[in-house]
Amino acid sequence: MTTFPVARLALGAAAAALIALGGPAFADDVQEASKFFKSGQPQQALERVNKALAAKPRDPQARFLKGLILAEQGSTKEASEIFLKLTQDYPELPEPYNNLAVIYAAQGQYDKARAALEQSIRTHPSYATAYENLGDVYAKLASQAYDKALQIDSANPGAKNKLALVRELVGGAPRAVQTAAADKGPAKPAVVAAAAPAVETKPATEKPAAEKPGAEKAAARPAGAEVLEAVNAWAKAWSAKDVDGYLAFYAKDFQTPNGEPRGEWEKGRRQRIGAPKSISVTVDSAKVSVSGDAQASVTFRQSYRSDVIKATSTKTLVMVKSDGRWRIRQEKVAN
Secondary structure (H helix, E strand, O other): OOOOOOOOOOHHHHHHHHHHHHHHHHHHHHHHHOOOOOOOOHHHHHEEEHHHHHOOOOOHHHHHHHHHHHHHOOHHHHHHHHHHHHHHHHOOOOOHHHHHHHHHHHHOHHHHHHHHHHHHHHHOOOOOOHHHHHHHHHHHHHHHHHHHHHHOOOOOOOHHHHHHEEEEEEEEOEEOOOOOOOOOOOOOOOOOOOOOOOOOOOOOOOOHHOOOOOOOOOOOOHHHHHHHHHHHHHHHHHOOOOOHHHHOOEOOOOOOOOOOOOOHHHHHHHHHOOOOHHHHHHEEEEEEEEEEOEEEEEEEEEEEEEEEEEEEEEEEEEEEEEEEEEEEEEEEOOO
16 A cells, blocks of 8 residues: 655744744643654653643644644544644645545545645645655556456456556655654655665774784674664664564663653653554664764664654664663754
8 A cells, every 4th residue: 555745734824823822832832742743752742732732722733733643643533633624724734635635545545635635736736745645646546447457358468567567656665754843844855765874984994914813703893883783773673663672772771852761761662663554764874973882873864654654854873882782872853
């Protein structure tokens, strides 16, 4: 099944004015909810956004953010109800139509997804994400039509070739769109990682083989390569929804994002990783800096994709080596 990017709300003048009217406390709640959401704490994010909505129930920014949170938690029915109501209350905003289409497409309701995307484009004729998603929906509808043609006439070579081509198109990874913080401008498309990152640390200069004692022994691996291997294994465990394996990459003295108890943070991570049907996390353009034998940091571009949410961000992991393994002591996220 083809999945599509989930965009964030683009603040127009009317929406920005509504937020300003909410006052500083309201804006703080929305921004804090976004920070919790980005740092992988959906329950705390939901609590803060609900607090904001208690003060201003019709605010489009807070409602849109709540829809994103619920969608990632797997509550697609509630999320779609929020996006649908936003299209009714704020028909001039294209993003709720797009996100509604994302949910429809994930459910296989391609005709409804097409209608929502066409309305998004009518609202904002230069909205590239909606055009790309509409193309994917048309491709999926075409795939279904060619498949039906082959059921009727299995020897039809034209339908076979076209079906193969369309399936190749819709099977590719869609362009990701940032689910950025609520206080920032419209998100820009980001390229999905396509290749393994290169290690950018410089290994220690080795002596020629003839000068090295015990030259027949294998050369020691650079620390930077070990760090990067650990980061890729961490992303692989996350993608496989292997929560225990994922959590094992965090050091005993890991600094939780908002200073919450380790047990509470782990509980939130288990919920967030367990909710989606599928997850894909890729690491791109990694830069590793090693300090001594047991400390390092690695900065990279992370692309996250689940069955309902797409996001890209720049992440830095502060790593320490303990018991022979590189583990994460601190995570820092920036868009």
